Amino acid sequence: MARTGVFGAMTKEHRDQLMSLAREVSFETGERIFEEGGSADRFWIIHTGTVTLDLRVPGRRAAVIETLGAGRLLGWSWLVPPHQWHLGAEAASPVRAYEFDAATVRGMCAEDPGLDHELCTYVTGVLARRLRSARVRLLDLYAPHGAGDVP
Numbered sequence: 001m002a003r004t005g006v007f008g009a010m011t012k013e014h015r016d017q018l019m020s021l022a023r024e025v026s027f028e029t030g031e032r033i034f035e036e037g038g039s040a041d042r043f044w045i046i047h048t049g050t051v052t053l054d055l056r057v058p059g060r061r062a063a064v065i066e067t068l069g070a071g072r073l074l075g076w077s078w079l080v081p082p083h084q085w086h087l088g089a090e091a092a093s094p095v096r097a098y099e100f101d102a103a104t105v106r107g108m109c110a111e112d113p114g115l116d117h118e119l120c121t122y123v124t125g126v127l128a129r130r131l132r133s134a135r136v137r138l139l140d141l142y143a144p145h146g147a148g149d150v151p
């Protein structure tokens with residue numbers, strides 16, 4: 001796999017360590033991968049296809065916050081207690097991905113501070129981008145026109 005996304009943020013040694021735990025999985029178009037509020041016991045790195053992240057909106061259809069493609073990390077809640085999904089995810093097209101057991105990766109991070117630092121730094125950036133995407137999307141849906149414009 002190309003050195004983009006999380007792989008681009010890691011040393012070769014840490015990429016190899018992480019990939020030694022990978023399990024290849026696939027999801028069909030429309031398949032729910034996880035639900036907001038569920039147990040975040042794994043995460044994925046998308047190999048091919050696209051996944052939409054959504055947020056439940058009471059009385060409305062779930063709002064799509066972001067669409068992720070190849071090389072992108074799917075799921076960050078596995079790293080942050082209480083390890084529950086903050087968003088939902090659905091395959092927008094056929095998806096192939098590398099799946100990782102969260103507890104195993106957290107254990108590996110506890111033993112290797114370098115790996116822990118690389119993953120935490122990367123996941124923090126992902127979290128910041130997703131929060132911004134959620135904010136912009138929700139402003140688009142609910143704020144008066146122009147309220148979310150950046151000066």
